[in-house]
Amino acid sequence: MAARGSCPGCGSAALVEDSHYAQQQLVCAACGCVLAEGLLTTTYAEEEHLREVAYSQSTGQKEQLSRCLQRGIRRVQDLCKVLQLPTVFEETAVSYVQRALQHPSFHLVSLEKKELLGGCCVFVTCRQHNWPLTMGTICSLLYAKQELFASVYLSLQKELGLSVPALSLADLVKTHLNSFRLFQHAADIPAPFVENKEKVVARTMQIVELASETWLVTGRHPIPIVTAAAFLSWQSLQPAARLACTLARFCKLAGVDLPPPAHLRLKELLEILLRMASQLAWLRVFNMDKKTVVKHIGDLLQHRIFLLKNAFCPEDEEEQRAAAPGEASPGSPGAAGGAAQGEGCPSGGKRRPLLPPCLINPRKRLRTAAPSASDSAITGEEPISDSEIEQYLRGPEEIRAFRKAQAW
Amino acid sequence: FKDDLSTSPQLFTPMSPYDVDLPIQTTEDVLFGSQFNQPKELPTDFSSVDLSFLPDITQDNKEQNLFEDGHEMQKELDGSTSNEDSSILTDESSLAYPDASQATEASGVCPPLTPMAPMTPVTPASESSGIVPQLQNIVSTVNLACKLDLKNIALRARNAEYNPKRFAAVIMRIREPRTTALIFSSGKMVCTGAKSEEQSRLAARKYARVVQKLGFPAKFLDFKIQNMVGSCDVRFPIRLEGLVLTHQQFSSYEPELFPGLIYRMVKPRIVLLIFVSGKVVLTGAKERSEIYEAFESIYPILKGFKKAS
Numbered sequence A: 001m002a003a004r005g006s007c008p009g010c011g012s013a014a015l016v017e018d019s020h021y022a023q024q025q026l027v028c029a030a031c032g033c034v035l036a037e038g039l040l041t042t043t044y045a046e047e048e049h050l051r052e053v054a055y056s057q058s059t060g061q062k063e064q065l066s067r068c069l070q071r072g073i074r075r076v077q078d079l080c081k082v083l084q085l086p087t088v089f090e091e092t093a094v095s096y097v098q099r100a101l102q103h104p105s106f107h108l109v110s111l112e113k114k115e116l117l118g119g120c121c122v123f124v125t126c127r128q129h130n131w132p133l134t135m136g137t138i139c140s141l142l143y144a145k146q147e148l149f150a151s152v153y154l155s156l157q158k159e160l161g162l163s164v165p166a167l168s169l170a171d172l173v174k175t176h177l178n179s180f181r182l183f184q185h186a187a188d189i190p191a192p193f194v195e196n197k198e199k200v201v202a203r204t205m206q207i208v209e210l211a212s213e214t215w216l217v218t219g220r221h222p223i224p225i226v227t228a229a230a231f232l233s234w235q236s237l238q239p240a241a242r243l244a245c246t247l248a249r250f251c252k253l254a255g256v257d258l259p260p261p262a263h264l265r266l267k268e269l270l271e272i273l274l275r276m277a278s279q280l281a282w283l284r285v286f287n288m289d290k291k292t293v294v295k296h297i298g299d300l301l302q303h304r305i306f307l308l309k310n311a312f313c314p315e316d317e318e319e320q321r322a323a324a325p326g327e328a329s330p331g332s333p334g335a336a337g338g339a340a341q342g343e344g345c346p347s348g349g350k351r352r353p354l355l356p357p358c359l360i361n362p363r364k365r366l367r368t369a370a371p372s373a374s375d376s377a378i379t380g381e382e383p384i385s386d387s388e389i390e391q392y393l394r395g396p397e398e399i400r401a402f403r404k405a406q407a408w
Numbered sequence B: 001f002k003d004d005l006s007t008s009p010q011l012f013t014p015m016s017p018y019d020v021d022l023p024i025q026t027t028e029d030v031l032f033g034s035q036f037n038q039p040k041e042l043p044t045d046f047s048s049v050d051l052s053f054l055p056d057i058t059q060d061n062k063e064q065n066l067f068e069d070g071h072e073m074q075k076e077l078d079g080s081t082s083n084e085d086s087s088i089l090t091d092e093s094s095l096a097y098p099d100a101s102q103a104t105e106a107s108g109v110c111p112p113l114t115p116m117a118p119m120t121p122v123t124p125a126s127e128s129s130g131i132v133p134q135l136q137n138i139v140s141t142v143n144l145a146c147k148l149d150l151k152n153i154a155l156r157a158r159n160a161e162y163n164p165k166r167f168a169a170v171i172m173r174i175r176e177p178r179t180t181a182l183i184f185s186s187g188k189m190v191c192t193g194a195k196s197e198e199q200s201r202l203a204a205r206k207y208a209r210v211v212q213k214l215g216f217p218a219k220f221l222d223f224k225i226q227n228m229v230g231s232c233d234v235r236f237p238i239r240l241e242g243l244v245l246t247h248q249q250f251s252s253y254e255p256e257l258f259p260g261l262i263y264r265m266v267k268p269r270i271v272l273l274i275f276v277s278g279k280v281v282l283t284g285a286k287e288r289s290e291i292y293e294a295f296e297s298i299y300p301i302l303k304g305f306k307k308a309s
Helices: A043-048 A067-083 A087-102 A111-128 A135-142 A146-160 A169-178 A197-213 A222-237 A247-254 A262-277 A292-302 A304-311 A332-336 A386-390 A396-406 B024-036 B066-076 B081-096 B100-105 B150-156 B197-213 B240-246 B288-303
Strands: A015-020 A023-028 A034-037 B134-143 B160-162 B169-174 B179-184 B188-194 B221-233 B251-253 B261-265 B270-274 B279-285
Touching (some): A067 A135, A087 A111, A087 A146, A111 A135, A135 A146, A197 A222, A197 A262, A197 A292, A262 A292, B134 B197, B188 B197, B270 B288
Antiparallel strands (some): A015 A023, A023 A034, B134 B188, B221 B279, B261 B270
């Protein structure tokens, strides 16, 4: 086997690779001059012998992966590390990213969206394992706009046919409350504000369950509800010291963001609690308002099943108009069953139907009239009068004036 | 999120059921009555049924009465468009709408029509919900088949706006029927906002007329309904969390993103937006009957979630 090059001694081109014992030597066949010996096959030597080693071939594992895929996988791995997820999650998420980036519909997607794909895969993995991760968290970690994330997430779900189970509120409560800072003493937190974490978590869960039973959760963003519930439960555990604290201050002390809808959720929760309080015999004597009811949240939660049944009439039964104040006895639902499917209750009535807030306070909307008979008689083939069309055309003077104004 | 409620021009077979609404209400009852005999066999819980094998609704059951409707089509076209219509048809169909069956059906007369299901009078089944979804928006496309000077149109028409930096089409509106059209320089036009198929057709013709009066040789080719949107109210609140659990393979409920549940029904292929208030929006239909059928399929499922805790 001839090697390349020429012998420095005699100039012959007949170079042979031979071995002296076990040592490889490059010898000139003509004069016997040894050109090189002890050549170990290193990458450098290979290159010296003019054999190019491509980068993709030399780094074994990554040789099949494109740069985009590598970046996606690295993003997923980083996210999993930051969120401290189990290794199983990382493997699943990486497999999703690979499937996604190799899917034809994601090939030509913008780089910005490809960046988000990694986050979406992590999000889907967490949801599938019932790990309560919100989109807000992922978006803030990726510095992504939520609308963009939403569109990438939905197309990912559709293209890969992933089934993503619903977010479990119970787990979300636990995770969200983990980030609250009020469970340990700190310099900026007044002593009476510090609270035992388990108690707060337990009571918050009960309030969130109550909210979901009374239609406050369906269709709404979960985090504001959890924040409002946490606030109420924290207040109710030591009302004397904490009633004066506002929701905003609570969030600041706890070190969490105050989501804007939280105030509305708080109002709705208090309204539900007030109605329940009106059914509790030993509370009826007091004039409850939204401050004082907080003191009795413990009792209300304890008897919530009974109170809910009595404070709210079933959705499809009509309210009895003549209900005397304070006399809505538990036995009346049967008597109140009317033929009409009344959802509204008279404002003065003691009970209101258990309905989502959007049905209780419908926003006034201008409803266009239902298609009239004359509309339905249109065949689509009617003759079109010239005058009708001409109303849409500009006259010549108008065109001139317009041209001048526009300076096209 | 690809599902755009108002304009989602999808490439599909043409359809002009303008003969449906003439015998107005009775036909509708008959329609969803006749379509509706099926739910007796359909399980109310879709999760136990494997529907993945079902094809989309195709031309198969709609190729009746083509020829008699074809004759009616001749009269409708304004100007002398009917002759060009038939000859250009096959070209147009291969260009814009790659549906092979359409080209073969073009019996040289007119765009093939897809009339509604046969009108055998049938009384609505007793499970009928009694609620009829109202059509809210119809999106249709038509080919004017001539190159248009958009700047010229915007200058000479009162009801047109044109901002080439923002969007490459003229946006034109007419008052009756209250609609909006996007007119492109290629001569293609999208008409949105009508409340019925006939209104959409009438509106599209009016836009074509306006363009004709502005001096362009506009025709009226390949009018097709691309999307229909309907809405209705079931009158009771719905537990969306429960619905997404039992119908997971069809539903997507992400309260962080959108307050409603997105239900992708397989047969008919309709997307429904279901809200906690009981309001339902149905979209993605090519025919009115699909909306009615979809609603009648979803109604028993929703009723199952009526009695909450």
